[in-house]
Amino acid sequence: MAEAGNIAKGMRIRIQVLLHICIAMLLAVPMMGQSPYKVYYYTTEDGLPQNTVSCVIKDSRGFLWFGTPNGLCRFDGYQVRVYKSVARGSGVNLNAINALCEDDDGNLWIGSDRGLLFFDFEHEKLANVSFPQHEMAAKKINAVLAQRGVVWLATESGLYQYLYAHGPEQPDIQAESFRSFNPGERFNALSDTRDYGLFAGSNRGLYRYDSVSREITAVRFMDGLHAELSNDIRTIYEARDKSIWIGTFYGLVHYLPSVEEAFVFFHNPDDHTTINHSTIRAFAEDSKGNLLVGALGGLDIYDPATLRFRRFSSLE
Numbered sequence: 124m125a126e127a128g129n130i131a132k133g134m135r136i137r138i139q140v141l142l143h144i145c146i147a148m149l150l151a152v153p154m155m156g157q158s159p160y161k162v163y164y165y166t167t168e169d170g171l172p173q174n175t176v177s178c179v180i181k182d183s184r185g186f187l188w189f190g191t192p193n194g195l196c197r198f199d200g201y202q203v204r205v206y207k208s209v210a211r212g213s214g215v216n217l218n219a220i221n222a223l224c225e226d227d228d229g230n231l232w233i234g235s236d237r238g239l240l241f242f243d244f245e246h247e248k249l250a251n252v253s254f255p256q257h258e259m260a261a262k263k264i265n266a267v268l269a270q271r272g273v274v275w276l277a278t279e280s281g282l283y284q285y286l287y288a289h290g291p292e293q294p295d296i297q298a299e300s301f302r303s304f305n306p307g308e309r310f311n312a313l314s315d316t317r318d319y320g321l322f323a324g325s326n327r328g329l330y331r332y333d334s335v336s337r338e339i340t341a342v343r344f345m346d347g348l349h350a351e352l353s354n355d356i357r358t359i360y361e362a363r364d365k366s367i368w369i370g371t372f373y374g375l376v377h378y379l380p381s382v383e384e385a386f387v388f389f390h391n392p393d394d395h396t397t398i399n400h401s402t403i404r405a406f407a408e409d410s411k412g413n414l415l416v417g418a419l420g421g422l423d424i425y426d427p428a429t430l431r432f433r434r435f436s437s438l439e
Contacts, residue, residue, distance in 0.1 A: 190220030324356025370403025
């Protein structure tokens with residue numbers, strides 16, 4: 124019983140750390156005083172359906188959206204509103220949210236443990252997206268990207284592309300447009316860059332979509348970069364300077380495609396200026412262009428002048 128209690132306590136701590144990382148990264152704002160950030164803490168006591176937050180985005184209207192294992196949340200700066208969805212006729216709850224994306228029209232696409240959801244702002248409605256290929260409706264979606272009438276889905280069993288048009292209640296997925304890539308791989312991340320197109324990260328490496336051939340090709344610059352660097356890519360982020368940050372299961376990569384250079388970072392327990400953990404989960408930039416890196420051990424702030432990291436603390 125004591126062991127079970129310790130496990131439960133450890134889980135609560137990890138849940139709180141993950142939540143605090145997400146909130147700190149998205150609510151980081153400049154302020155006067157010793158610390159450049161002001162941190163707010165939100166839990167179930169403030170209206171969240173669960174303290175585990177798996178993804179966060181800020182939309183074009185200024186709302187913050189949180190994906191949790193128990194529903195989708197919208198925060199307006201004052202209160203949290205929770206949205207949930209149930210698949211019609213199946214009794215399957217689709218509330219475990221893994222990924223969020225805003226499209227060109229300001230609507231939200233939501234990747235869940237069992238399929239894709241769509242939030243229509245005009246009607247304030249959360250709906251399940253229907254697919255002509257019915258097996259897609261049950262896939263776990265790790266990342267979603269929707270823009271210019273194309274939706275990309277990174278799933279546990281491949282990368283998928285569809286064309287869509289907006290319907291009265293949900294997007295109209297065009298059956299003939301269906302394309303799949305590398306169905307034997309688990310895709311975790313998507314990033315559409317300004318100059319270099321779409322990048323996708325899987326458990327086997329990094330890919331780039333070629334809009335001419337309409338195929339994905341392996342990006343090989345990470346090969347040989349470091350013997351211990353993992354090919355299991357967890358997150359991809361394009362910074363304001365158009366460089367690309369890649370978080371893996373073991374190792375952080377900073378890629379400069381304009382000069383075809385790359386730098387790799389790992390945690391060193393004997394050096395407090397290294398990344399806090401070698402498993403990278405998320406990136407964000409503050410209003411001054413400072414890069415914040417969310418790793419398994421907490422949150423770091425990267426100093427490009429020194430190539431060093433500083434541990435983030437709300438008490439600093």
